[in-house]
Amino acid sequence: MPFQSQVPPGELSEKWKQYRSSMPLVAPNNKRRLEVIIVGTGLAGGAAAATFGELGYKVKVFTFHDSPRRAHSIAAQGGINAAKNYQNDGDSVYRLFYDTIKGGDYRSREANVHRLAEVSVNIIDQAVAQGVPFARDYGGLLANRSFGGVQVSRTFYARGQTGQQLLLGAYQSLSRQISLGNVELFNRHEMIDLVMEDGKARGIIARNLLTGETERHAAHAVVLGTGGYGNVFYLSTNAMNSNGSAAWRAVKQGAYMANPCFTQIHPTCIPVSGEYQSKLTLMSESLRNDGRVWVPKSQDDAAAIREGRKTGLDIAEGDRDYYLERRYPAFGNLVPRDVASRAAKTACDEGLGVSPTGLAVYLDFDAAITRYGKSKAHSQNEHNADKNRIRELGVAVIEEKYGNLFEMYEKITGEDPYVMPMKIYPAVHYTMGGLWVDYNLQTNIPGLFAIGEANFSDHGANRLGASALMQGLADGYFVLPYTIGTFLSQEIRNPQVDPDGPAFMEAEAKAQERVNRLMGINGSKSPETFHRELGKIMWEYCGMARNAEGLQKGRRMIRELREEFWRDVYVPGQIKEYNPELEKALRVADFLELGELMMLDALDRAESCGGHFREEYQTEDGEALRRDDEFAYVSAWEWDDTDPILHKEELIFENVELKTRSYK
Amino acid sequence: MTSWFAKFLTSSIGKKVIMSLTGLFLISFLLVHLLGNLQLILAQDQGQTFNEYAYFMTHNPVIKFLSYGLYAFILIHAIQGLLLAYNNRKARGDQRYAVKVDRTAGASKSSIYMGSLGTVILIFIVIHMAQFWLQMKLGNTEMVVYDEEPVKDLYTLVAAVYQNIGFVIFYVVAMIFIAFHLWHGFQSAWQTLGLNHKKYTPLIKAVGYVYSVLIPLGFAAIPVIMFLRQQ
Amino acid sequence: MENMKLKLRIWRQGGKYPKGQFVEYPLDGVNDHMSFLEMLDVLNEKLISQKEDPIAFEHDCREGICGTCSLVINGYPHGPMQQTTACQLHMRNFRDGETITIEPWRSRAFPIVKDLVVNRDAFDRIIQAGGYISIDTGQAQDGNAIPIEKDQASHAFDAATCIGCGACVAACPNASAMLFLGAKVSHLAQVPQGKVEAETRVQRMVHQHDVEGFGQCSNITACEAECPKGISVEHIARLNRQYIASTIGSEKVAN
Incomplete structure (x- = not known):
């Protein structure tokens, strides 16, 4: 499988502009034939679905919520960064890029971050045009405030509900596309597996949460905007239903999970x-x-x-x-x-x-x-x-x-x-890690894309405040709608993907079998009990401070817990009905594997950087000790039930100098 | 009428606008009605002023025309109101809440019971009209002659009814219902028409409260005073 | 208080209770620091441990912003505390020994899925009918091109803060969705970008509201009283104004 960052050549500040102008395009008549599945309707997924609909693709969008408006992006309080320099305080695209790279403790890709800073300005314009009621000054112009660790005032906000207002903007644009018939909405549908055909992502198996029926949905490409996996800790600021399952299902099909141990506390x-x-x-x-x-x-x-x-x-x-x-x-x-x-x-x-x-x-x-x-x-x-x-x-x-x-x-x-x-x-609070993606936001599985918190791309080892909204919307509105063309332009000769084909039937049977197996265990403990237990292990051994011994122990404990789960979980109710406990059980099953990978990644990364603090690697006065010579890479994990395999993407810094952060 | 207008009138906002406009008309009618009826107790002339007023009201072509409008508006307001109450009940669904509360913001509790209040008022209007209006139109009302002009002696008819303490109480109670109906109706009519303004709404509300107390009070005073005078 | 005893009277519908009925559950050991939904979690864990069917209720963010939770508690949508969603309600607001009645949103337009869970797709369809500004990605001009007066932006925000939970419908004795509808119409009518298609928007959204089978507003204001975000009925007045003007005062014929 390909494992190339696909970063285009050229000057850092020119890369995206040049690439955008030379990228293969899909003609309008072909767009109408090409189908795209988008899973998740948060800032990234919602924005992408709306934009793809506007561009003329045939879009199917999935959310497990009752409405696209409920995605957890809605809970973001503080604001959204953009290098507008409206305050005339010396901000610029480069400064936003630099702050983000540095804030991430030099564990992200320069080119991706620079592109993020470039499109940040378009996001604000787009949101204003959608009617987002940002805070304003007395002159009627947009107000800004400053945020942690930054010396300029570049954060746009809508009271303490910026995420809500931006999400509603995307939701409304999406609703417009739904009413125009360009996007088909599948609410209360949860992706329970990814379908692969000829090495490409070709569709999903979804469970209709109202009826419990499984459904096969086919497309030319699949986009995951399914958020982060912070709930692996059970207790987090994430919403109760936020989960890592869609991404994890992709990992089980061969997608790489990048930097899973980078979590923000x-x-x-x-x-x-x-x-x-x-x-x-x-x-x-x-x-x-x-x-x-x-x-x-x-x-x-x-x-x-x-x-x-x-x-x-x-x-x-x-x-x-x-x-x-x-x-x-x-x-x-x-x-x-x-x-x-x-x-x-x-x-x-x-x-x-x-x-x-x-x-x-x-x-x-x-x-x-x-x-x-x-x-x-x-x-x-x-x-x-x-x-x-x-x-x-x-x-x-x-x-x-x-x-x-x-x-x-x-x-x-x-x-x-x-x-x-x-x-x-x-x-x-947030997981910087996620599915490994290249510059096009494509995972190592052709045709499978990951956007927003679901990918790993822009925040390195630590995310700055007010940058999550920026990244989700950048991916959804301004990056993926272009970059997906690199893949879809190769697909114009391929006919509709048949959801009744053998790959789909097989995937559906497997997914059903997994559900049946869970329901059949009929043990004694609720899914919640296991989740809580897993959370305690994660917090204790893979939380704010980690060490090799604890991580090894934690990994063992998770394995034992996983084994117990598949032996003793009790899922009440029926398969073919509205059954939140079954939904929970399916998610916990995936967390029990993802948690192990996080331990493994934290163990591999024998340095302290950003949100990852290894007790063995600290300075004399207890500060984080980064080890750039050995660990300036993205760890991309290929899942294996016994021994996951580590692939390394070296991070090359041509434009910034790696410095130690000091706050003393 | 063109279809856009029919569509407007049958939309949920159009239906409210009908309630609002007919309601406002009825509200203004109440004032006229009260001013006329006050002649029953103010002009102490054995009913001459009142009877002449009643004669004028039933013979002036403009007023006659308006009165048909009034009947129509009462009917529209009542029928539309009942239909709305029925539809709104249906909108709740088959199962109703087991625990009922009545918290509101800004509007009075009577807003919740407008349908019931209105139904009682409708019954009152029917009885009221049967007692006076129908009697006057069809019944054999005695005639009196003022300035050589024979006029129906509505005053005597009214006075006879208000000798009965039962009817006096009935009228007073009905006015209480009207007061509560107005208490919400007055301000609600403006809100429906879209008039909700930081500066003017408090004024509308204040006028509405004063109006919904004074008008029914004035009406209620008539039977009470007439009753007392006849004792 | 560490150990409150409660009697819960909960509406169950579906599964064992096809027609729907109240079922009583005693619950001991409730801590007054628990949120209301955590109290239900405890009950559900207990039911699961007894191999009984847990109570279905919807929830997600548990911080009062996603609009998923939808419980009528002792007659009040989101419970007796005003400007608080059910997920932000804590048990210290209840008494030891109290009987608490929990019902779902009741509206013909919100059919019950199971127990306390209702289907609110009607709200999505109302937004799809016109609750947006027709702008494609990339078409926008600079964000500061049109100044918006500070108070005006703030008023628009007051309307835009709606979380789409449906408490207004649940609270309204007429099961009307005018506050939800009014909030969106009012939000978009108060920003210059939204004025362009204001007439069409209000026509289409009101029509959809009626199609969904919501009741008619009679200005009771229970919606405002129960709205977890305290959205004012002033926005319903603006909706009325917009609707009347877009019909009577416009040359446009809605389709």
Whole structure:
């Protein structure tokens, strides 16, 4: 199978322009004959489906949700980056490219990232034209804000619901294509296998989630925009139904999985409150602009807080350890996500955690409230304001800035964050890894493409804030609609693919057999139980800090768990009905393999970079130690039940110099 | 009429517009009706002013024409309202909620019961018209002569009815129903026509509340005062 | 509170209960930090361990934005707390020993799939009828080419914040979808890009709304009261305005 990055030659800044102009095209009359299946209707899948419909392809789009509008892209809060330089603060395509490469700790492909930065500007134009109500300044022009780890203001936003508004824009464009008959929507349909014919991806087997029937769908090409696999950890900020199965089904057919161990742990999430916890809720990164992170200096104080004998308010200023400010004086509370997350873990590992589970640190706004209160009092000429008045004024400022977040926190925890310091803890948020794709976003399986979070391409070992939306829409609107032509232009002589052909019948029979097997086990434990168990193993051994011994142990444990799953899982209900437990079981079965591959990848990568921290590879003061000489590659794994095979794509940096990130 | 208009009137918004416009007409009618009827108690002249007013109302061609419009509007408002209530009930589906709540934002609770309120009011109107309008048109109303002109003595007819405490109570209760119906109906009519404005809507609401109290109060005062005067 | 005892009265439909009926489930050991859906997870795990059919309910993001969850709790769509989706509702809002009644959205246009799960395809079809701006990818001019007044953009956002959950229909005594419809019409009518095809849009979307069998709005405002995003009926007024103007005040004949 081909394993070439297909990066076109030429100057970095000219590659995409030249390539786009010289790429093979498909004539309109041929487009009408060519069928494309798109799985997933998030930012990437929805945008691609709409655009393909506009271009004239025959499109079938699949989502397991009841509506394309529910994809988890909808939950993105912060914003979307674009190198518009509307603020005249020195931003440029190159700067966005550079920030992204550096933020990813130099583990992504230069050419892909540069293309991403180039098309970022088109995304904003497109979204505005779709009616997305971005935030605006008083002059009526688009507003921007800045985001973690970046020195310019390039993030466009729509309150705290940017993902929602962008997804609805794509959803509406998709709806238009559906009404025009260019796109056929299959909602409540889950892809349960990929169909290959003559070495090419030719269709999918889907399960109709309402009836439980399996269906065969054929096309000239298959596109997966099925999101990330963060739910392998069970607890994450992902939606409950987000899963890695579509991508994993492709891997089982020979597609390579790239950098699976690169997961992003977000530092500011609401901590776990108990065993029943089903998911974790993110609190926007922007809170770290004003909040100070701390734990008590003494373990006794921490224990007293955990047992409810004391609260954070009882700890005197001198007995608090503002550990980020202490360890990283230059960046303080605003260190990047991976650094902040690890530091919280270290504090809790030392027995300084402040929630009953021991897994939480404080995010304290008291200082900010006083500071803002004083400045507000001053600006209002209240020079004799007493402590309470200052507090009152300060709280008003904080409320204006973060009111909705504070409200959400109170709803979930029942604690008033204006009085008690917030408790936060890191949680799995995003997976940088994904299906290996070349410059055309084609996997190593001809005719199979992966876009958005489902591929590995642009974020390296760590994704910057507000870049996920950018990448999903770039892939869907502006990259794949061009690059898919390189494959489809070769397909114009091929007739309709027959969904009743032997390959399809065989794939369907296999998929049905897998479902039957699951239902037939009739064991004693629910799919949820196994998922929770898997999550614990993943978090313990492949979470924020990893080491060889733990990873080996974790891999063994997953194998045992997988074996137990196939022996003892109990899936209630029937196959041919609406059966969410069966859906869950199918997804957990795939996670149980994917999790093992993540352990393996983390074990192979004997360095620390981005979201991947190997305890063996750190500097004397506990910072990540990247090893560019040995590990400047993309690991692309070919699945094998006993021993997955590693393929390496060397990363070549011609335009940026590899530097060590320092925040001290 | 052309099909676009029929389509408009049968769309869910068109149907509401019909309710709104007929409702607004009926609302304005109430004021005229009340001003006339107040002659029953204000002009203490054994009904002469009232009877002359009634004579004018039944003989002026313009008013006569308007009155047919009024009957039509009452019928349209009632029939359309009942059809809407039926359709809306159907839209809920076969199974209804086991637990019923009545939380609203901005509108009063009476908004939920407009159909029931309206049905009671319809029954009231039928009785009311049978009692007075039909009597006047077909019944043998006594005649009185003012300035050599024979006029039907509607006043005596009304006074006779309002001697009965049962009818007085019936009329007062009916006015309470009308008050609740108006309480929502007045502001709702404007919302349906698309008039929801940060500056003007509070004013419309205030006028509506005052109107829906004062008008029924005025109507209710007539039977009560006439009853008391005859004791 | 660590150990709340509840009595759950849950609508079951399909499978063992073909016609649909309430079934009562006692549940102990409920922690008041649990979200409402986590409480149902606990019940389902218990049912599965007893080899009983778990209760089907829809949910996904569990952070109040995807619009998937759809429970009528004690008569209130998304439960008694206003501006809160069922997934963001926590058990500390209930009392120990309380009986909680859980029903699905009830509307002829939202047929029941199973138990508490309904089919909301009608909403997609309303959007497909015209809830978009007709622009192909790549046709857009620069994002700053047309300034939009800040408040205007903000009003458009107030409408655009709709999560498409259907609580408005569930809450409306008339099962009308005017708030959902009005929110989209109002959003797109308030941005200059959307004004171009505003007349056609409102005609087609209202028509689709009626075809789907939703009821007619009588301005009760229960929709606004139960809307998890607090979308105002002011947007329904704008919808009415648009519709009347696009019919009476337009030379265009809708098709």
